[in-house]
Amino acid sequence: GAVVSQHPSWVICKSGTSVKIECRSLDFQATTMFWYRQFPKQSLMLMATSNEGSKATYEQGVEKDKFLINHASLTLSTLTVTSAHPEDSSFYICSARDYGSTSGSGNEQFFGPGTRLTVL
């Protein structure tokens, strides 16, 4: 259980275009999902907390108009990188919490496989 998928797994785009990344919880409902970014040889950086049916909560320094998050259902959150530039090239990873887990605590996060974005 607690499987999270992401699509696409990698994307290459031209500077100035927008890219949408999907995050799905496959076997559980996730009222809360998280979006992270990871640059090479660095740790995870939380970008925002995505709440189903409400606005996302962005971390300090993350431009909410550039990184649009939509969490329209209990199993799907999307991150759109608008007007992408080369400095946005990174590994984007989503995670979700399975509140209904009977084997875990409900607070652990399960990660998707990540999306590697390259902006030319």
Add this chain to the structure above:
Amino acid sequence: QKEVEQNSGPLSVPEGAIASLNCTYSDRGSQSFFWYRQYSGKSPELIMFIYSNGDKEDGRFTAQLNKASQYVSLLIRDSQPSDSATYLCAVGEGFQKLVFGTGTRLLVSP
């Protein structure tokens, strides 16, 4: 600013040895603690979580928590080359997000 500190390593151990990974955290009120493993180019994978002081064992892995010292560790017994990865310590902030350390790179040599 809540912080989670880990030695970046690399920590090198021979195959079959015990690997000991350590983590300290700054928020004395933290209640939940997690260890994740991340292979190069992949996303993190949950190894185990711990909430109470003491030890928690799961197969070859043992998590140890000492809230008084604000210290959490992960022991890997009978280390295998396949255990070579970066290990991330994460601390729960309230009942929402996790604060991650920068990770410790473990190298297990055959």
